[in-house]
Amino acid sequence: MNINALKTIYPFLDVSSIGTSVLGRPLRVIKFGTGTKEVLYCGSTHANEWITTPLLMRFLENISKSYVNNLNIFGVNARELFNNVSLYIVPMVNPDGVDLVTGFFSENSWAYTNAKRIADNFPDIPFPNGWKANIEGIDLNLQFPAGWDQAKEIKYAQGFTKPAPRDFVGYGPLTAPESVALYNFTLRHNFSLMITYHTQGRVIYYQYQDQTPPNSKENCWRIC
Numbered sequence: 001m002n003i004n005a006l007k008t009i010y011p012f013l014d015v016s017s018i019g020t021s022v023l024g025r026p027l028r029v030i031k032f033g034t035g036t037k038e039v040l041y042c043g044s045t046h047a048n049e050w051i052t053t054p055l056l057m058r059f060l061e062n063i064s065k066s067y068v069n070n071l072n073i074f075g076v077n078a079r080e081l082f083n084n085v086s087l088y089i090v091p092m093v094n095p096d097g098v099d100l101v102t103g104f105f106s107e108n109s110w111a112y113t114n115a116k117r118i119a120d121n122f123p124d125i126p127f128p129n130g131w132k133a134n135i136e137g138i139d140l141n142l143q144f145p146a147g148w149d150q151a152k153e154i155k156y157a158q159g160f161t162k163p164a165p166r167d168f169v170g171y172g173p174l175t176a177p178e179s180v181a182l183y184n185f186t187l188r189h190n191f192s193l194m195i196t197y198h199t200q201g202r203v204i205y206y207q208y209q210d211q212t213p214p215n216s217k218e219n220c221w222r223i224c
Ligand SMILES: [Zn+2]
Pocket: 045, 046, 049, 141, 197, 198, 199
């Protein structure tokens, strides 16, 4: 179900935008709940991991349905959740990249030809199926200031020194509008928990260097 349909059926959902993509697409955020505890879930930071978007949309639909019917979701009452938590969901951080991978752009569009030109420098990466980056060839997940220099060192050593279908950290941190939007959004809030959905198969990453919060693994298993 798309965002407009969800909002029509569940008018208590609050829909707004945290910014825009390179191609001017709004980066939608949907808020469920009015509580003081703030939580953020994100999907499709990586273009070819777009299945995380329908996953989050389905979750939103389920939790909204539970709210209307005063039911539990994963053992917790949905109305209680609504009152205690503000759950923000950004289902698609990288809409331009997802449009490329899912075949939305015609082959003579700027978006497609530009991406193809970038991908031609990396013939080992299938096109467009191996595309993870934003439409300008920047990996949005590697754009954040936290650990950027280290990521740059690792990825440059692997040959990702210019725009690429994946793994190019950018010429500096926070140059891609999608990453900037997410970064600014997190600064405006006080999130107790942030989950960013990725998928490479049956694996869940919960660690971040030596700064992993103590209950990350348990939270991860509980939610995922
Ligand atoms: Zn990913």
